[in-house]
Amino acid sequence: MSKNLNKVKTQDEIQAMREGGRMLATVLQHVKSLTKAGMTTKDLANIAALKLKELGGEPAFLGYRGFPDVICIAVNEEVQHTIPGDRVIQEGDIVNCDFGVLWKGLITDAAITYPVGEIDAEAKNLLIGTEAALNAAIKTVKHGVRVREISKVIEKTLKAHGLGIVRELCGHGVGHSLHEDPDIPNFGADGGGFRLKAGMTIAIEPIATAGSPKIEFMPDGWNILTDDGRWAAQFEHSILVTYDGCEVLTKV
Numbered sequence: 001m002s003k004n005l006n007k008v009k010t011q012d013e014i015q016a017m018r019e020g021g022r023m024l025a026t027v028l029q030h031v032k033s034l035t036k037a038g039m040t041t042k043d044l045a046n047i048a049a050l051k052l053k054e055l056g057g058e059p060a061f062l063g064y065r066g067f068p069d070v071i072c073i074a075v076n077e078e079v080q081h082t083i084p085g086d087r088v089i090q091e092g093d094i095v096n097c098d099f100g101v102l103w104k105g106l107i108t109d110a111a112i113t114y115p116v117g118e119i120d121a122e123a124k125n126l127l128i129g130t131e132a133a134l135n136a137a138i139k140t141v142k143h144g145v146r147v148r149e150i151s152k153v154i155e156k157t158l159k160a161h162g163l164g165i166v167r168e169l170c171g172h173g174v175g176h177s178l179h180e181d182p183d184i185p186n187f188g189a190d191g192g193g194f195r196l197k198a199g200m201t202i203a204i205e206p207i208a209t210a211g212s213p214k215i216e217f218m219p220d221g222w223n224i225l226t227d228d229g230r231w232a233a234q235f236e237h238s239i240l241v242t243y244d245g246c247e248v249l250t251k252v
Helices: 011-034 041-055 121-140 147-160
Strands: 071-075 078-080 094-103 106-115 171-173 180-184 201-204 207-209 215-217 224-226 232-234 237-242 245-248
Touching: 011 041, 011 094, 011 106, 011 237, 041 071, 041 094, 071 078, 078 094, 078 207, 078 232, 094 121, 094 232, 106 121, 106 201, 106 232, 121 147, 121 201, 121 207, 121 232, 121 237, 121 245, 147 180, 180 201
Parallel strands: none
Antiparallel strands: 071 094, 078 224, 094 106, 106 237, 171 180, 171 201, 201 237, 207 232, 215 224, 237 245
């Protein structure tokens, strides 16, 4: 994966990311609100594409390294990067929608995982723990903080919920391209010493499993499954680093 230097964004660039981030959050909440058992993941992708077109944005994922759709939609044991298709969503499933928006030349990236109907206790813990890791990480972000401090907070929170930490996938800088420096691992030991500066924009994305953290890459080059068949979740926001904390860009 090619990387680009994470530059401090101008006020105009930040405003473009705010606008694109609101579009992104609006689309994700729209897809979530319409998700029902019996729909396919391609149905949800079509809803996302139509809503984004209505809002005026462009999909950041479509065509990225050959990805053929506007959104990644993973269900249950699917971990990440899943191409929408004919998988039918069932009552009691969890659905992960990972989405990117291009607006005025700037990219935002975010994801949610949500239940379809009633889910079991293990799935509830998975969702609660993964989202709690994202929220704890957001509280850690500010001018001058090192990436490793964010990574340690994510790891501590996921472990407190007894979750597996997917190490092959991580957060990253975002803005001028979908993946900028630095990587933001979800575990502390290898979290880098990169020091964030006010005006930088990053995407933090804890990715966790209910069981083993081992994952398996599928032959299509995109879909990733948990090795043991237990479920996975991801929560992600694009964040603007400020002097006294941060601003979440991907919210309504």
